[in-house]
Amino acid sequence: MKPVDYDKALYYTHRSQWDNLLILMVRTKDDFLSKKIEHFLHAYNFENDYTVIENNLYSLLRYIDHASEFDADEFEEQTVSIT
Known part of the structure; x- marks a missing residue:
């Protein structure tokens, strides 16, 4: 997966x-x-209920955080195995 997608999602949301x-x-x-x-x-x-909007926003942000952390770990493993 492209880590750029997560950065873009975070930027566009912000x-x-x-x-x-x-x-x-x-x-x-x-x-x-x-x-x-x-x-x-x-x-x-x-x-109309702001708490539903807020919950969906936090769910999106948590996923972006989780996925970008996973991609960073995967990238680090690939870098270590190459050297």
Whole structure:
């Protein structure tokens, strides 16, 4: 998976660039990231209860944190095995 997708998702979420986040949702190969973005954007646009929006946002952010940490560990293992 491209770690750049997680960086982009975090950046677009932080800057409230929902159009770019939607494009990333469609283009990413990470199905979980795509689904988390979809749930957040749906809640943001259609939900009246702010706690639901907040829960979806935190769920997206937790996944980005988890996935980017996993990718960093994988990259480190590949670097060590090459040398």
